[in-house]
Amino acid sequence: MFYTPSLRSLAGIALTLIANASFANTTDSQTPLVQSKEFRYEEPYQAAVQNSGNSDQTDIAARQSTSVLQGLSVEQKQEHREAKYNGTSKQLASTSLVTTSDFWIYDSWLSLDLDLDYDGYFSKFTLEFDADTIYADAPVYAVIYLGTNEQYESIHVTSEFYIYGEDGSDSFVIESELIRGFPPRDYDVLIELYDAYSEELVAVADYYADADLSYVSLESENYESVYEETVVIVEEHGGSTAWYSLIALLGIVALKRFGKSA
Template identity: 50%
Template sequence: MWKNTLRLTTFVLLGLGLSLPTWANSKVTVKETQFEQPLKESSLQQQKDKRSVTAFASRPKSRVSHHDEPDFWIFDSWSELYQDNDFDNYYSSLRLSVDVDSVYSQAPVYLVVYLGDATEYSSVHVSSVFDVYGDDSNDFLTMDIELVTGFAPFDYDVLVEVYDAQTDELVAFSDAQDDADLSLLSLESADYDRSQGETVVVVEEHGGSLAGAGLAALLAVGFYRRVYLSVGRRA
């Protein structure tokens, strides 16, 4: 009985455009491209697969926005918001492009992307390993990040960290303090981004006499229509 009540409550909330509390961890899905093609796996990809967002601690918003590593730097970052089903100007998808430059002609790196609320940044994605080619302006990585669950509507800031894939050393980062494209992005996860007045149909199936009575009623209607149409044609 309680399971049916919970299911019915869920249907009602969804029909009103509301959502149940998020009990599970937040979830995102990401598609990565470089040179306008799906990112190819690097020779270091197997090593990268051991990394996850849980390995990267949250960062305070008060962090000083510079890094002294001279061999790598973020030349530019730019962002685009899309997917707003409920038209509240908060979006559930973020396209983030990051152009990393280096003094090396070719170097493998990976990125860690964080979203920041009013107090801290929390990691949401660790990118695949990819190569950067000196100061080539076309080797930027683009990540299409869909926020699936766990992000309430908010103007989030973004922090991007760059790691040397060979040593796992943090070599560069950029955040909302030094790049406006990473500041105050109006985002919410898809579980908050529901169309207002979304229609939910609940179907209850019953067996026994009620089902039999319903079937008999449908047969009776069909028989009546057939007789009525037959009489009408003869007339």
């Protein structure tokens, strides 16, 4: 016997197609993308150009003589560092390469800022850390990583900035927004601090040293699924107008689904 589906059955198919079209937008076929902003002293940060003038001049000359990027502008240095570290991955064990005690990360703080779908995973967070040194002042920069199972991927290379001895007010703040490439997980954060003169890794902060950097519930924006309920009201009767209307609805759903995947 030939079966003719009812209007109610076809309406259910239409709703399923709409749901599938929305879910297709969460697929992760592109490389990770993160947008970050930097702040210091509660103001947007601009890269340091010169030191504060507090250091002993002999000490400055000795340290500057070891500068790997001597003669380059602030912008050129930043380009070099981003080219070197952006998109890199590493094992946590490699951070044991720190051989100096002249620098350290005193403390770090992390706050979760935006969870569009209220599933407990955030697409925007703020990281603040306070780095100290034995010197009166010293130029440094940091590389920020996210990872799981002690495998980390870099998400941001900071601008060069100065730290001042053990000053507790010179912390550096980074607001990061995960655009794509990060499925819902509990991530660990890794902070690497580099001497801007020698380009050497001089300090590390990780979840072993600071619990604030462990089990951070994050996901990128393309996983922030904000569902919009679509209600279809179907009145069953024998007229052909209802069939034509439902066929038109299915056509709209098909255009919506395949148009977004094009």
